Amino acid sequence: MSSLQSTSPFDSPSIAARPQQVVSNSIRNNNGTYELSFEQSRRWRDVFWLAVFILHLVGLGLVLVVLGLNRFEKNDRLKIDKYTYGILENHHGLTEYYWPVYAVAGGVGALLGWTWLLLLGSRATQMMKVSLHIITTYLAVISVFCFWAKQFFWGVAFAIGAGLQFLYIISVIERLPFSMMVLQKGVKMVWSLPEVMRVACAFIVVMLLWMALWTFGASGVVALSMGDGGPWWLLVVLSISLFWTGAVLCNTVHVIVSGMVSLVLIHGGREAGSMPSNSLMKSLQYAVTTSFGSICYGSLFTAAIRTLRWEIRGFRSKICGNECLLCCIDFLFHLIETLVRFFNKYAYVQIAVSGKSFNHSARDAWELFQSTGVEALVAYDCSGAVLLMGCLFGGLITGTCAGVWTWFRSSDRVIMMGSTSVLMGMILVGLAMVVVEGAVTSVYICYAVDPLLIQRWDNDFFNEMSEKLHQRLQHRSARAGEVLSHGSAIFFKFSHKGASVGVIHVSEFCEKKKGFHLCDFMA
16 A cells, blocks of 8 residues: 555554564554655645635635725725626625624634633543534524524524534434543644644634635625625635635644654654654645645545535434435445545545645545554544534634624624624634644554554553454444345455455454454445
């Protein structure tokens, strides 16, 4: 598998018994190419998407300036309303009337992001638990207020959101203890690398600068509308652009953090003599130059695919009597799983360490997980969903603050201002939370490459992961056994040291898994 060499996590009992000297040698031997790829000069990857993103920023920036200036201190300052008649409403409103509301939204979102980083070492777990359980109630309350304000569409939308959130929490409730433990270890790793938190703070500032321009143009759009029934299509286009830009910055931080965490785990600590000099600056340099095109490409699709996968996997695990519905869900699940092979967040670790293209990195990461069986553990973990809910909670608080102020200033534009402010808040809080996600994804990749890396860093965590992996593989074999009892032939295909050694019945999996790599699950 290109530059990655892996050892099987199934051998954990024997690993635990090795002396420390043997462990250290094994790490160096198994990961030599993994280290070397970080030091080598890199080629520019996914240049097409880099060009598309830069052109998008330049073009949209000009459009935002025009939209904002056209109603800044004077209606139709640039005399362009005659060209947009029939397309836009061209209502008499001023940009500066709505721009301060967006300024408040940006300030609240940045404050929440910086607060999260500040409390990362002491209150991160509590904050994640609160955001996880309070979102359903928060969405339900907003739904009631929307009905009270006669915004029936948004009332129904928020009510459906509250219901889906509640169902999702119920479907993954048994996974939360393990997911919270993984997040705690991610926080532990990040807290030992304060420089990556400073990078996240700097990127929040960069995002705020772009939001200043974006909200200038968005305020002009809100000003020319007659109210919440105005030119939503234009705000939707601007919001998609903001989402992509925010995702690119978040994933850039993800790559920087992943590069640092991977190096710390590979070399046995940031103070190790073998640790490359200026590793943070090298990670930053790679992220914003040769690998930036890959980040731009992955940011277009990864978030949406991940969210769909979490929802479908959660509902699929709870469906058990309706075979027709299960068949439909299975079809969607396998479709999403195919997409995940080429678009997954673990690609950013590969990009950080080896500098490969996005699709190549995503495919290698997924094949690494499947060949070692760690995919069963990754599928069980919902730490990414927990972090996403934290971002959503921050966005809802930001949108509420902006919406309340807009209600007193111009009640017919509450939905327009509130919904776009929610997106702003989610992006700003996401820039803070992505440092933990970067640590978690790096831990999983390093565990798949060589479990000894995790054992050396935190032996108790290593034992927890190995035990949970063993449980998940037994669970999968048990479920496959149920299918087998209904007359279907289920096999596991195994390989040893890269060479296929045939297939084996699932009923024999637990007895014969040791020393093999789980490559595939075929029905």
